[in-house]
Amino acid sequence: MDLLKAATEVREHAWAPYSRFKVGAAIRAASGRVYVGCNVENVAYPEGTCAEAGAIAAMVAGGDTVIEEVCVIADSPEPVPPCGGCRQKIAEFAAQGVRVTLATTQGKRKVMTVADLLPGVFSAAHMGRA
Structure with missing residues (x-):
């Protein structure tokens, strides 16, 4: 399944009555399955x-539990x-080399990696005990 098409379709279901920013x-998982999500606003920000x-x-x-794209x-x-929180969630x-495509509804695209989005990522390795 084409990720851009899937993201475009699910975007239409966003609940954004306050910002109107859908x-x-x-996400393509390591299994090959595609999962989608849209923003869901709440009057009680955030x-x-x-x-x-x-x-x-x-x-x-x-x-x-593994994102491939x-x-x-x-x-x-x-x-x-x-946003910063979602960068950490991703x-x-x-992995740091995973491809992240950012797109606009007008057709502009920017391709990055997870490392580009979040340099110096906080990871489980930081939780190690001496």
């Missing part, structure tokens, strides 16, 4: 959920990267 995300977090939650609920799309002048399940 975001869609699609209680909403980002599209990337929703896709990751769907992936984990589906039994997968990510795609995020929004209606913005330039491709929008995930890095929890993806």
Whole structure:
């Protein structure tokens, strides 16, 4: 399944009555399965959920825990990267070299890696005991 198409389709289901900024995300897991998520706002900011977090939650609920590719799309002048929290969430399940495609609804694309998004990532290795 094409990740950009999946992210574009799920973006239409976003619940964004306050910001009117709809975001869609699609993740390909190591199993080959594709998981999607869209942002879900809440009048009690910041209680909403980002599209990337929703896709990751769907992936984990589906039994997968390894991300092989990510795609995020929004209606913005330039491709929008995930927020800081979602960058850390992606890095929890993806290797540093995993491809992340950021896209706009007007067709602009920017391809990065997880390492590009989150240099100096905090990881489980930092939790080691001496």
